Amino acid sequence: MHLRPSDVRRVARGARVRGYRGGMDHRLRVRAATIAVGVICAAALVTGCSAARTPAPPIPAVRSSTPGDSPAHSTSSTIPPAHAASHAPPSVIRNTSHAQTSPRPTRAAVPPASRPVIVIDPGHSPAIRGIDPVTGLDVSGYENEPEMRDVFAVAELVKAQLQAAGYRVSMTKATVDTPVLLNQIAATANNAHAALALSIHDQAGNNGGIGFNQGNNVVYYQSVGDDRVAGNGQETVFTDGKVAALSQKYGQIFRAQRAKAESHAVTLQGDVGYDLGSRGLDSGNIWMVQLLARVPWIYNEAGGNSVGRAGLSAADKAKYADGLIASVEACIPLPR
Numbered sequence: 439m440h441l442r443p444s445d446v447r448r449v450a451r452g453a454r455v456r457g458y459r460g461g462m463d464h465r466l467r468v469r470a471a472t473i474a475v476g477v478i479c480a481a482a483l484v485t486g487c488s489a490a491r492t493p494a495p496p497i498p499a500v501r502s503s504t505p506g507d508s509p510a511h512s513t514s515s516t517i518p519p520a521h522a523a524s525h526a527p528p529s530v531i532r533n534t535s536h537a538q539t540s541p542r543p544t545r546a547a548v549p550p551a552s553r554p555v556i557v558i559d560p561g562h563s564p565a566i567r568g569i570d571p572v573t574g575l576d577v578s579g580y581e582n583e584p585e586m587r588d589v590f591a592v593a594e595l596v597k598a599q600l601q602a603a604g605y606r607v608s609m610t611k612a613t614v615d616t617p618v619l620l621n622q623i624a625a626t627a628n629n630a631h632a633a634l635a636l637s638i639h640d641q642a643g644n645n646g647g648i649g650f651n652q653g654n655n656v657v658y659y660q661s662v663g664d665d666r667v668a669g670n671g672q673e674t675v676f677t678d679g680k681v682a683a684l685s686q687k688y689g690q691i692f693r694a695q696r697a698k699a700e701s702h703a704v705t706l707q708g709d710v711g712y713d714l715g716s717r718g719l720d721s722g723n724i725w726m727v728q729l730l731a732r733v734p735w736i737y738n739e740a741g742g743n744s745v746g747r748a749g750l751s752a753a754d755k756a757k758y759a760d761g762l763i764a765s766v767e768a769c770i771p772l773p774r
């Protein structure tokens with residue numbers, strides 16, 4: 439689908455859309471230099487998560503340069519194949535350690551309307567295709583197993599604990615198998631005026647999976663200048679400095695809290711670190727949900743294989759959840 443020039447317009451408050459003007463700006467040159475690395479990584483980890491398929495690639499951050507210059511677009515609309523599905527049923531998780539060590543009383547005294555809204559995005563969806571009508575961006579989703587079921591289980595732990603603490607919590611899909619487009623995920627948080635949204639992903643699987651303690655433990659925040667380029671050449675740039683500042687601040691908190699709860703290093707990045715076009719997605723360097731958001735959005739990646747298995751054990755799901763819960767509580771303290 440190609441939009442007419444008259445359809446090019448500002449996208450909400452957080453991003454603006456620019457028409458393609460051709461030319462090669464600094465960012466493109468940086469991408470050209472890094473794309474080979476991305477291709478290699480994608481080739482090495484073809485069955486992984488929608489998020490980073492490489493543990494924190496050592497590539498300098500890509501930043502926007504002259505407004506109005508737009509990189510040439512050469513992506514296809516190909517969606518990565520779904521991971522070879524094992525469809526292991528989700529484990530029954532009981533976060534006993536959390537409940538025993540740090541009981542979280544409900545805060546009935548706080549009026550419901552004044553409680554912060556937290557939106558949780560458990561990564562991935564059964565295969566669904568779509569183009570965002572405003573930006574022209576490919577907002578398709580794809581299933582990735584065992585990641586999709588594991589991170590949904592983590593999300594349910596986070597939701598339960600945050601609700602018990604007194605937050606209002608929304609999930610971006612009703613069940614693990616509910617199909618949802620990436621722009622719908624962003625809209626859930628935008629429409630709820632969420633104080634904070636968080637995505638939960640990991641890198642699991644027999645092929646291309648990364649150990650929970652081995653890598654891919656990354657916290658991504660939104661930065662001004664991050665962008666994606668649609669198949670029709672339209673570039674959408676994240677431009678909301680206020681949200682970006684909050685996102686960076688919260689990202690630092692997530693990095694610290696997750697590292698503490700997960701007992702391993704967690705890295706912090708203000709962009710993906712390589713050109714997503716190298717993976718057949720719309721070109722650019724910010725996760726789609728973060729780009730389309732008008733609220734602070736922290737995108738979490740993790741290693742997805744616990745010791746001796748593909749996918750996360752109950753204990754590692756609980757660690758991942760505990761770090762996310764502590765992060766939210768530190769970022770958005772409840773009113774007293």
Ligand SMILES: [Zn+2]
Nearest residue numbers: 487488489639
């Ligand atoms: Zn993922």
